[in-house]
Amino acid sequence: MRRTFAQLGLLNTALYLVARLLERASGGRWTLLRYVFVAQYVSDAPLLPMRGADIEIRMPGADAALPAGYPRPPQVVRARYAQGAQTLCAWRNGGLAGFLWLIAEAYDEDEVRVRYRLASSRLGWDFDVWVRPEERLGWVFRRLWEAARQHLRRRGVRWTCSRISAFNAASLRAHAQIGTVRLGHAVFLRCGAWQWMIASLWPYVHLSRSATSFPELTFNPPTQEPPCHNFKKSAKS
Template sequence: MSKRLRLTLAQLGWLNTALYLLARALERASDGRWTLFRYLFVAQYVSDSPLTPLRGADIDIQTPDASAPLPDGYPRPAHVVSDRYAQGASTLTAWRNGRLAGFLWLISNAYQEDEVRVRYRLSSPRENWDFDVWVRPDERLGWVFRRLWDSARQQLRGRGVRWTCSRISAFNPASLRAHAQIGVVRLGHALFLRCGQWQWMFSSLRPYFHLSRHPASFPQLMFDTSQLQEPPCRNFRKSATS
């Protein structure tokens, strides 16, 4: 067994490693037409405690709207950003010394995934969906993502939100490691296999299985945190690579 494979096994576990290798093999063999994704769905409690008291004062947090131009080098296509705003999503951006240092996206009620065909629905106004947390690589050891999440926490608590849900890739070891450290609650998982216009979904959540033959066909997964117990007070740390 190669050193690289041993490392992947240690980071992802047997199941995720096998699926990751299968995903790579399918993509290579099909010249990119076949893609395989495995997601884990988690919930994080939105606490009252500030994350970065007296830290990161030189980081400016902004809340741009759909009319704001994208910053130079923004790492997402303009059409993806436009679609997110059209769904009702909002974003927080972090700036340091006039440069974009990071961002995250928030949405309530429902979110249409932009990597595969699926719609995530939330069962209560006390829930939120967070997605696409990004921090510029040279800022990932600093206070940028904590400042972003402190601003998000204040915004969500002000709206009465108590749980924020998200999906993480089972093939992303950094994200898996970070979420294991913060005590998130697992809500379920799903596997998506795409071949051209066709997509198969296998999930631990209803409807459990779905076959989509065209873009207008997609499953809906419902997330309900009403039975979750609020955790004891602890420091909140969230992945900047999920």
């Protein structure tokens, strides 16, 4: 308990404990989640040093077959492509070593019912960064993010936004180290088909009673100066 409090802080620890209690008491039918929304500046400068010459970066299309053991369900992947998302995949020694997803304009979240809307073409959205566990101390992650940086700069994107779980201490720590700008936060409570949201962004409070009802959170470019760092230090699995 002391370690959780030290890593997450008072509010996040309290919500994490409530989430665990709700999940157990409801047999998994109730879920409480808290997200923090951040933006990272997309620099002109490449990530240095850059090694891992044996790592190949590909951007497969929606019709490409999923590799064996791909860690996301096929229906989730299809839904992402249907939204217009693209994925960068890292391959090493003939096997999938990692991937990340990018999307422009808007993204419908996988875990809860919410749409993230980007108010400017200078914004992009990155999500679901995954690196195979045995590759997480190597160069796969850096190669993926350098490819993403180049792709986003070609599209004129200057900030890439993402959401992180407030209950994920490693992710919170990594984002704090790289100088990201916070854009807001939201709490979601799912109870069967019902979902409540309380957020720091408009519409602030929302009740959804079916899959066709969801809030839309709009993100604008940060007004702060770009952070001096431009490298995400840990994969979000």
